Amino acid sequence: MIKFLDLHKINLPYQEALHHKMQEVIDKGWFILGEEVKMFEKSFANYCGMKHCIGVGNGLDAMVLIFRAYIQLGILKKGDEIIVPANTYIASILAILQADLIPVLVEPDSKTYNIDPDLIVEKITNKTKGILVVHLYGQLADMDKLNAIGKEHNLLLVEDAAQAQGLTFRGNNTKAFSFYPGKNLGSLGDAGAITTDDDTLAEVLFAMRNYGSEKKYYNEIIGVNSRLDELQAAFLNVKLPNLETENNRRRQIAKRYISEIKNDKIVLPFCGDFAKHVFHLFVVRTENREHLHEYLKENSIETLIHYPIPPHKQNALAEWNNLSFPITEKIHREVLSLPISPVLTDDEVSKVIEVLNRY
Numbered sequence: 166m167i168k169f170l171d172l173h174k175i176n177l178p179y180q181e182a183l184h185h186k187m188q189e190v191i192d193k194g195w196f197i198l199g200e201e202v203k204m205f206e207k208s209f210a211n212y213c214g215m216k217h218c219i220g221v222g223n224g225l226d227a228m229v230l231i232f233r234a235y236i237q238l239g240i241l242k243k244g245d246e247i248i249v250p251a252n253t254y255i256a257s258i259l260a261i262l263q264a265d266l267i268p269v270l271v272e273p274d275s276k277t278y279n280i281d282p283d284l285i286v287e288k289i290t291n292k293t294k295g296i297l298v299v300h301l302y303g304q305l306a307d308m309d310k311l312n313a314i315g316k317e318h319n320l321l322l323v324e325d326a327a328q329a330q331g332l333t334f335r336g337n338n339t340k341a342f343s344f345y346p347g348k349n350l351g352s353l354g355d356a357g358a359i360t361t362d363d364d365t366l367a368e369v370l371f372a373m374r375n376y377g378s379e380k381k382y383y384n385e386i387i388g389v390n391s392r393l394d395e396l397q398a399a400f401l402n403v404k405l406p407n408l409e410t411e412n413n414r415r416r417q418i419a420k421r422y423i424s425e426i427k428n429d430k431i432v433l434p435f436c437g438d439f440a441k442h443v444f445h446l447f448v449v450r451t452e453n454r455e456h457l458h459e460y461l462k463e464n465s466i467e468t469l470i471h472y473p474i475p476p477h478k479q480n481a482l483a484e485w486n487n488l489s490f491p492i493t494e495k496i497h498r499e500v501l502s503l504p505i506s507p508v509l510t511d512d513e514v515s516k517v518i519e520v521l522n523r524y
């Protein structure tokens with residue numbers, strides 16, 4: 166069986182270093198906001214070319230905290246509208262709701278599946294204050310156009326980079342990352358981070374993730390407990406140096422899939438420039454998805470669906486269920502994610518290609 170994602174195999178090369186780090190943290194006996202968190206924040210900020218990195222509990226919290234910090238600073242206020250892609254993982258939308266802001270959904274470009282910049286302007290009202298950009302599946306959204314729209318309409322841009330660790334971003338917008346175990350840089354539990362160039366925002370965020378406190382037992386603002394765990398930070402310190410190599414391996418596999426899969430029934434992902442994609446997922450489309458999924462399973466290839474139901478059709482967002490986003494809905498009906506990970510072997514890649522070409 167070719168697994169969709171073999172986390173055991175992915176972490177195997179790091180096993181010894183991870184054990185060593187774990188022992189180190191246990192021996193030190195400092196488990197909250199210690200040296201490992203500081204070191205990771207410094208390394209990740211450097212790696213991203215940003216001034217600050219704030220380690221937080223997970224990717225969702227990273228986004229919620231960014232919005233709440235902007236509210237704290239008076240740059241956003243409750244009830245402001247934030248443009249967000251309709252075609253995203255629900256976390257992007259939940260983050261806006263949890264910060265008491267109003268998500269305004271916009272359809273994706275049918276080639277890249279990322280938000281279509283040309284459809285944004287018609288959604289802008291006098292309450293619109295920001296855009297939450299998502300780099301879906303690891304592909305850079307159309308940042309030239311998005312940054313220009315932001316500038317022209319005085320909108321705050323925030324980026325959901327949960328699927329895009331290691332991507333070369335455009336511009337210094339504040340970004341949210343998740344290090345959920347299956348992400349390109351994955352921890353061994355929940356973890357997340359924010360990167361920003363804004364000193365004031367960083368100061369608020371450092372306090373907000375830790376009960377609103379900079380000095381222990383002195384609370385300056387109303388905060389939450391969403392600290393990057395010391396042990397997870399230690400694991401991330403072990404894995405970060407290899408992220409670039411692992412992303413390049415993902416690109417290599419994607420290049421082979423794109424050039425060697427030849428089947429009229431399968432729509433391959435659009436990738437104009439491999440430098441603008443870190444292939445967190447390799448997503449194809451087909452009219453009869455369940456059939457292809459079953460066929461691949463019979464041929465010992467595991468695939469997943471990202472995602473089966475769009476956010477506006479979820480029970481949790483019942484008041485939106487009657488809205489219509491045809492491009493988003495079509496994508497959700499047709500997508501299927503092929504195995505792609507740095508530990509997939511050349512033979513396994515060949516097998517996936519061969520089986521798909523026979524379909």
Ligand SMILES: *Cc1c(COP(=O)(O)O)cnc(C)c1O
Pocket residue numbers: 223224225226253254256257299325327328342343344345355356357
């Ligand atoms: C994984 C993911 C998140 C959330 O990350 P968590 O760490 O699980 O909270 C947010 N947005 C997108 C697009 C994601 O893929």
